[in-house]
Amino acid sequence: MTSRLAPTRRPPTSTPVTFLPSARPSIRLPSGPPDIADVQMLPASWPAPPAGSTLCQTSETVGGSREEVDYATDLPPAEVFAAYEQALDPSFEVSRDTSGLGDEVLIGVADGVDFQISADEGKFSIALAK
DSSP states (O other): OOOOSOOOOOOSSOSOOOOOOOOOOOEEOOSSSOOGGGOSSSOTTOOOOOTTOEEEEEEEETTSSEEEEEEEOSSOHHHHHHHHHHHSOGGGOOEEEEOTTSOEEEEEEETTEEEEEEEETTEEEEEEEO
């Protein structure tokens, strides 16, 4: 899973550095290759990812209140958003918004599950929450 934390800069010395685990919620990662079928909150009518996208990983918080799906892609973020805006069911109330970090995202609600699609060069993520 791509961390949303600021990148850690290596100190200007060659001394090894030990990093403490972050204080993020516990995440359960499935063993083996990722499988979109492991994502319980994704609605049955959710569209396939844009052509050329590769599923990298799926994750779930302990308790199952949040799930995330991460893809690699050669598409620029604008094309990822356009593909989902066109493919998602109109009943999902999809709209463009700005994240707390100022990045453009797609948000909506599908079958009682909130979702957010974020994209950056080379990757995009689908976050789901109940």
